């Protein structure tokens with residue numbers, strides 16, 4: 001059997017444009033024992049048709065463990081995604097889907113999928129694309145369609161399709177051939193909702209078809225979404241001492257240790273994954289990215305986490321989350337260093353809540369009572385400034401403080417938040433004095 005499969009592969013290699021070297025031949029032979037003849041067919045034909053996919057797959061742990069195309073892409077005939085759009089299976093008893101939902105990964109990685117489903121990433125798409133949720137009216141109908149989309153007859157959802165959805169995920173819809181529509185796919189957004197009901201996206205941090213943990217452990221795996229004016233986490237990281245060390249020597253570190261065995265010594269400073277996800281010391285790995293958080297640092301007002309439903313902005317357990325985060329630090333810092341760091345950072349959140357957010361909200365309520373707010377918040381300088389204050393500057397002020405990025409805590413943060421507040425106060429005073437909204 002082994003010899004037969006190897007032979008098949010030698011034939012495959014000769015016809016392949018990719019596998020020219022002896023090295024890759026050895027790799028291939030080692031890889032393919034244990035894969036069924038049907039599975040071999042997928043590999044052989046796709047070697048010619050989509051060589052990039054095969055090259056990636058060959059490098060993966062999956063290939064080495066005998067997990068192939070068939071294990072991830074075939075679905076039951078009864079699945080909503082059951083299709084025969086691949087010419088290799090047309091007319092056969094086999095059904096494949098281009099979509100591979102977390103439900104499929106869960107057949108072999110149940111724990112990771114279960115953990116991921118409990119964290120904030122899993123609400124990415126639903127919180128604003130599902131009409132049942134409050135974000136739908138404000139963000140999808142309001143911001144995306146009415147304002148950014150200008151109710152354009154064809155392009156009304158353009159801002160969602162090219163922007164929001166690529167980070168947040170979509171609610172995938174299928175066409176008559178059971179293939180995902182262009183309005184909803186491709187995306188690698190974190191909260192993708194699949195037609196089989198599964199929620200989440202496993203290629204967000206370890207991309208297909210290599211599915212490497214080494215990739216997910218690097219800051220780049222988060223930086224494609226956690227950047228920019230409203231959540232500049234990669235910029236904050238680069239500004240921090242940890243980012244300084246990573247940028248100076250991170251290319252020389254070891255990212256390939258087995259799951260749970262990636263420890264100081266492999267690296268000198270933590271990456272995003274180290275603090276938020278990886279096992280370190282006695283702390284085990286988690287795919288629930290809300291598990292080690294204390295505050296909610298993206299909301300208008302920051303409260304301590306105390307929720308169990310992933311749709312709840314406060315999902316997590318604040319005190320336990322803080323305890324786990326401190327456990328991460330304790331691998332490299334003393335208790336005094338860690339305690340003092342959080343004593344430096346937490347008051348920045350309190351300051352933001354009480355002197356900025358609460359003050360701005362008081363003014364907004366008073367203006368609303370007197371009918372001194374425009375109906376369109378995006379064309380009203382007061383409301384627009386308020387939005388920037390909490391959503392951009394105020395997040396930078398809070399997240400900069402808690403991840404040790406002084407330029408974001410200060411110049412891009414509290415300094416600009418202060419300027420927003422003063423601008424709002426000026427507008428507020430003018431409107432209250434004149435009883436009119438300025439042009």
Ligand code: HEC
Pocket residue numbers: 042043046050053054057062067068069070071072073098099100101187203208209211
């Ligand atoms: C570990 C699971 C897994 C294995 C094994 C696997 N795939 Fe995939 N494949 C995926 C995922 C996940 C996607 C992304 C689909 C999505 O967005 O839902 C994907 C996407 C694809 C696509 C669409 C890619 C594009 O960019 O258009 C093709 C075609 C495909 N896979 C073929 C294969 C073939 C051929 C093999 C065997 C060499 C294979 N896959 C093995 C999980 C897998």
Ligand code: HEC
Pocket residue numbers: 038039041042043045046049069070073074083085086087088089094096097098099179
């Ligand atoms: C005889 C060649 C051949 C065989 C065998 C074959 N495929 Fe394909 N497959 C293709 C081609 C060609 C495409 C279309 C690629 C494109 O659209 O660019 C395709 C497309 C796909 C797609 C995407 C389907 C879609 O809706 O666009 C998946 C997933 C896939 N194949 C998986 C598999 C799996 C799993 C097997 C083994 C059970 C397999 N293929 C066997 C040639 C083959």
Ligand code: HEC
Pocket residue numbers: 061062065067071072100101102104105106107108109202203206211212213214259
């Ligand atoms: C049929 C079982 C099976 C399915 C389905 C499956 N995997 Fe795996 N996966 C494995 C095995 C086996 C390993 C290798 C474990 C080892 O090397 O110890 C693995 C390893 C991994 C790793 C670790 C890779 C590394 O660098 O060490 C990741 C990440 C991963 N899988 C992600 C996924 C994702 C995402 C999906 C769904 C798209 C998926 N797997 C589907 C069986 C599966």
Ligand code: HEC
Pocket residue numbers: 119120121123124125127166167168188189190204205216221222223224225226272273276277289290296298313315
């Ligand atoms: C594809 C884009 C994307 C990538 C990549 C990504 N995230 Fe996220 N992340 C999001 C989105 C979108 C949200 C907000 C989800 C929501 O609340 O709707 C989020 C939220 C979070 C939150 C807050 C969760 C909460 O409960 O409020 C944390 C922490 C986080 N991500 C950490 C990470 C880390 C660490 C990585 C890398 C290992 C990462 N993310 C990779 C898009 C991404």
Ligand code: HEC
Pocket residue numbers: 123127128135139140143144159160163164165166167168224225226227228230231297298313395
């Ligand atoms: C570059 C990636 C990216 C884009 C584009 C993006 N977001 Fe986000 N969004 C995020 C991240 C990351 C967070 C989490 C912020 C944090 O934890 O500080 C987030 C948070 C949110 C939240 C707060 C979380 C919640 O559960 O309520 C909402 C609402 C939101 N985004 C809606 C949108 C909408 C609507 C769009 C498009 C008009 C959009 N986002 C565009 C990445 C993105």
Ligand code: HEC
Pocket residue numbers: 102105106109112113116200201202203204205206213216217258259260261262273277278279285287289
């Ligand atoms: C936000 C980024 C992110 C997403 C999304 C993500 N992973 Fe991971 N994954 C990681 C990181 C980081 C590690 C490495 C943890 C460590 O250092 O050991 C990892 C490790 C793994 C491993 C190796 C075993 C382990 O638990 O350490 C498997 C298997 C895995 N992921 C499967 C999945 C599956 C299945 C999904 C989809 C539900 C998924 N991942 C989604 C970041 C992510």
Ligand code: HEC
Pocket residue numbers: 219222223226231233234235237242270271272273275276292293294295296297298299322325399402403
């Ligand atoms: C040294 C550890 C550490 C590193 C490295 C780190 N973080 Fe954080 N992160 C934290 C801490 C601590 C908090 C605040 C947790 C709390 O007390 O609520 C935080 C908060 C966050 C939040 C805000 C969640 C919310 O409630 O809005 C996001 C998003 C986030 N981190 C993403 C990232 C990303 C992406 C990276 C890498 C670019 C990263 N972090 C690197 C420790 C770290």
Ligand code: HEC
Pocket residue numbers: 241242245264267268269270274275325326328329330331332333338341404
């Ligand atoms: C893998 C080891 C490691 C982990 C884990 C780690 N750090 Fe660090 N950290 C370092 C190193 C190394 C430095 C640089 C020390 C120097 O400046 O000489 C540093 C620097 C710092 C600094 C800058 C001040 C200083 O002493 O240089 C702060 C603040 C900090 N870390 C906080 C934290 C917090 C908070 C956590 C946990 C959320 C944490 N670190 C986790 C290794 C780590």
